[in-house]
Amino acid sequence: MKILMKGNEAIGEAAVLAGCRYFFGYPITPQTELLEYLSRRLPEAGGVFLQAESEIAAINMVYGAAGAGARVMTSSSGPGLSLKQEGISFLAAAELPCVIVNVMRGGPGLGGIQPSQADYFQATRGGGHGDYRLPVLAPACVQEMVDLTVRAFTLADQYRTPVMILADGLLGQMMEPVELPAAPVNELPAKPWATTGCKGRQKNIINTLYLNPEELEAVNQRLQEKFAAITKKEARAEEYLVENADIIVVAFGIVARIAKEAVKVAHAQGIRAGLVRPVTLWPFPEKILAAAAARAKAVLTVEMNAGQMIEDVRLAVGNERVHFYGRMGGMVPTSKAILEQIRKIGGIVRGKYAVRPA
């Protein structure tokens, strides 16, 4: 049975169904409904909702709770995510599973409260200090807010890592019918490393300090091996009309949904356009994209920023064929504008279909 839910609330409900019973957060537009929803829902489910004094405190409460073995989540938007970066670095270093939601808004600075994708670099490069990455999942509809939230908790526990859901203000605020998971997660994986009191065992320590450089290098090597395993196994993307495509449009999140419409219309107009939508932004689905674009004459990256994912696109397919179209500051590209770009690259504006070089 489908029910109508707002994106932010759908993440909250999905978290509860995924066995998350602890949420620590701080209000910031456009993610606040997630807090409000869980402030009602978690006590009902026997969990704890706590409004922290800051995003810094919230992420460190997540650290404590994750270290105590719980499934735990926090959420914020741009400025708040910047504050959380200290804690995210510690979570990655201590290998503590948790889910962090960023419902992106326009930046830099205080920016605005309209949707944006300008935190792509911050999310996919680690964001805080030190050598680390974390899986970043990018939903494109409210149903995926649900599905990827559940997936995020699974990945977090499987790899002992923080996982980020990278949404935006449009997805957070929009309402769509969703199908919630039929069976809630009741049994969580065993966490023998957690600090729960040392009764009947040796003491457990959750720590990120290694003063001996040989030891710290070994810790880094172990982390890098984990990141390599995630890169190898967890990259995901949606492909649409990519077979024999001359132009591959690459977009994530809500922009991909808008771009899909443009691709569909372009196809109807005789332009062989296709779409690759990275669902995981880290690991970036470079093999999927490279294969889809192997025979394409051009690749068009569309983002709600000045061009961030385009760097990963270029790493995957090379510099030559890659075009960019983006809007910033909370402006959302229309399917018409994207179609215009596709037509330009396809040479249709000059009355003849010939893909132009980048």
Place this chain on the structure above:
Amino acid sequence: MANTLFVRPETLTPDPFHYCPGCGHGIIHRLVAEVIDELGVRETTIGVASVGCSVLAYKYFNFDMQQAAHGRAPAVATGIKRVLPDRVVFTYQGDGDLASIGLAEIVHAAARGEKITVIFVNNANYGMTGGQMAPTTLPGQKTTTSPAGRSVDQAGYPIRVSEMLATLDGPAYIARVSIHNPPQIFKAKKAIRKAFETQLRGTGFTLVEVLSSCPTNWGMKPAEAFSWLEKNMLPYFPLGEYKAASGVSQDD
């Protein structure tokens, strides 16, 4: 009949402390460990180490420990305690960690009445980084970042953490103690025990501020440092119980 006084508490690991000769941290670690032993809660205790000289506290306490980011120990402890409300959760923090970079976290943990215990070691400087000015550095006190002595015109005044937190309704027990001589060490232990007992009763936030010395960075012999503490720190940081909820006895 022979009885053994002073054996190493079970709650301390065999690791020798890395602290400088005469540093108060070792005494305070031992007092905490003795209290945990006496209360029989070693196996249900989770400690949170902070950043500063006591960053390695997780090596010395023989129970589960988490190591927190600078100043964030009360937030980390909050996360642990909310997941495991029946466990004993405490933080061990210095003055730079708690009263400077972590001031928001400690004030709000106290205001929420978070049922944790905080051992707050005040030695009036940043020890680990080599003796810089702390929020608790006394007016006129020389440090490596106040080489002419702390100027209150330029750097403002020290923060009295116990008095400040005692204005809140969340704390159930707040005391300031010292370890500069044997009778004070006994009193310090008593206060630490009261704080943990109060946590076990679940009546609110508990904090014991322990005045301690930093002989290396103060440039004094350990015994001289204790005399300096008594003469200079006690007038600015008066000892006593600043908050004791009903059910907690006020006397010594």
Place this chain on the structure above:
Amino acid sequence: MARAGKVKIDRERCKGCALCSAFCPKKIIKPSGDVNSFGYHPAEVRDLKNCTGCGICALVCPDVAIIITRKEEAA
């Protein structure tokens, strides 16, 4: 009732901070002339028969380097 104490100082744990010497009521603890493997002069009890086992040295020791046993005897 007389009290006889026995102080045992762990030479390797002792950092020679001399807090025990400073606070010993009988003034019978002094730094040793030799050094331990860390280069410190560990404390040593010079006059054990005068030790009452009061425990103050162990109380002020920051390195838990002192263990004390005490014997209670009728006078």
